[in-house]
Amino acid sequence: MAHSVDELKARACAAIDERRDTIVGLAREVLATPETGFREERTSQIVARVFGELGLATRAGLAITGVRADVRGGGGDGPTVAVMGELDALGVPDNPHADAQTGAAHACGHNAQIGSMVGAGLGLIASGVLQELAGSVVLFAVPAEEYVEIEYRMDLRRQGKIEFLGGKAELVKVGALDDVDLAMMVHATSRPEEGRVGLRSSNNGMVAKFVRFLGRAAHAGGAPDQGINALNAASLALTAIHHQRETFRDEDHIRVHPILTRGGETVNIVPREATMESFVRGATLDGILDANRKVDRALRGAALAIGAGLEITTLPGYLPLRQEPRLLDLDGHNAARLVAPADIVAVRGGRGGSTDVGDITQIMPALHPYAGGARGQGHGSDYEIIDYETASIVPAKSMAMTIVDLLADGASGARSILAEHRPALTRDAYLKLLRDLGTEQTFDQA
Ligand SMILES: [Zn+2]
Known part of the structure; x- marks a missing residue:
């Protein structure tokens, strides 16, 4: 007998709670291994090891350091949802968690995303919930979100190792997202005004x-x-x-x-x-x-x-962020089961920074809310995650629950969004735009 969506969500969340130490431990392990974009070799190996421990087949070396694991639902064919976590750190030598040799530090909290990405997967797999969902889930550790070390990356480009200097554009170019229909990722924030869960915002x-x-x-x-x-x-x-x-x-x-x-x-x-x-x-x-x-x-x-x-x-x-409103609605409802209403900021407005999730939102329905749990200045010397419950566990649960909404009942939720969603750009038009720029x-x- 089919289980109700609410029951599936509760099972996924319970499985995440049971594995809280594993998820936070992973985020902390990545914190201790900071590497800047297209150099995330050790971080990539950590993620591949964790995917291996889950018994998942892994594809590594995507856009140099990207690692992807695919898990099929047991409920028949359907769309593919990618859960992303970014691998890269930043050069902030005076951050307390900086690597003494390279000066790299997780001063944007991407380590928490590796936790939430794997956590969402764990919740769906370990609970058996995935067996009742249609379609597939892709767990994807993605490289080089921070657009830095431009001369180094121009050199990689001259060597033919990359064409684009940002990780997600490069993943699109190599076809690593060709079979992905919808995507989601939660980014940490240290801004109190964004709450524990910050939903609608735009990025430059x-x-x-x-x-x-x-x-x-x-x-x-x-x-x-x-x-x-x-x-x-x-x-x-x-x-x-x-x-x-x-x-x-x-x-x-x-x-x-x-x-x-x-x-x-x-x-x-x-x-x-x-x-x-x-x-x-x-x-x-x-x-x-x-x-x-x-x-x-x-x-x-x-x-x-x-x-x-x-x-x-x-x-x-990077292109401006254009989140899919119906994914935001689902995520907002799910977040409301996890944190107090006062901790959810529904509309944040324009952020001055940029993210290459913006590019993803131009070519497919995608979700990119923010999670609290950090303090200090983003990209600054004093930035650190102080609350992994908020930065990794809550997003893991909200993403797992949103995937249940999308892929339960023969993936009717995802199918309905995909039927109505009009991407701003086809993938070919997107790559042409980048090349023309x-x-x-x-x-x-x-
Ligand atoms: Zn970031």
């Missing part, structure tokens, strides 16, 4: 820039008139970019935040080369492209003023 999209100013070296004291100071061009460019800000419309949520990554070799040489990286973020693609044109104009104007050469590499970044411009010394 962005393009990334790598910029080289090319000057001419000369003796900095003896003959600076013979040089072309690339650092001065970069400095002027920063100012010119900042002077664009009054033209950015509030509703576009534009954020441009360049950094100087190289500004000269030794102090007695006129800098021959200065390099910058920047993101140009915004709530819509049009807004991003408008701001990006202004940034290019500022870079060119600065190079021209100093007489420096200029190379501008614009890289496709990438440009290289070169300007000679004047």
Whole structure:
């Protein structure tokens, strides 16, 4: 006899509670193994080991470090739902959990996601609930969400190891998500105003820039008139970019935040080369492209003023987040069974940051709520998860319950969402858009 949806949910949640120490232990093990994107070799092995312990067949090495395990429901054919957890850390050497050698630290809480992703799977598998669901669940540890170390990744691209600098775009390109119909992931947050469960929000999209100013070296004291100071061009460019800000419309949520990554070799040489990286973020693609044109104009104007050469590499970044409302409704109802109403923030509005789950939400129905449990500044020295119940266990349960809603009764819930959902982009159109966003411009010394 078929069991009711409520009973299936209760069994999945009980199985997660019974394995709480395993799930939190995994999140802590990943915390102690921080690695930045496309370098998550050890983290990837940890996840593969855990999948192996669950008896799951594993595919590793997807977009370099991604690991995926597929589990089929026992209730017949149906759609495939992916539960994701991100593998990567950030370079924050003064974070208390930083790796002493590399400076990498889980300063965005992705380690908690590995816990919630595996936890959701455990809840469905160990309880036997999956036997009563149709379709399939994919547990997917995904690489390189943080768009960092741009020069390193451009080098990987030159070597042909990746095409895109973000993990999920690369997974789409290699076809690792071709058979996935719906996706979900829960990200940690340290912002008290987002509650223990933060549902509706948007995230900015962005393009990334790598910029080289090319000057001419000369003796900095003896003959600076013979040089072309690339650092001065970069400095002027920063100012010119900042002077664009009054033209950015509030509703576009534009954020441009360049950094100087190289500004000269030794102090007695006129800098021959200065390099910058920047993101140009915004709530819509049009807004991003408008701001990006202004940034290019500022870079060119600065190079021209100093007489420096200029190379501008614009890289496709991430698309704005566009969550599926019906998935949010399901998740909201499930979260209400786990935390007090006052701990749920239904609508958060626009977030200034970006995530490549945004890309996923453009091509399939997807869910990306936030979970509390962290404190400190996101990406900062003081960031840490202090409450794994909220950061890993509650999301594991809410995702397991949402999967029950989707895949119970012959997967009627998932089928109904898929019948009505209109993706913003097909996968081919998405890849073409990313490729069209990438440009290289070169300007000679004047
Ligand atoms: Zn993050």
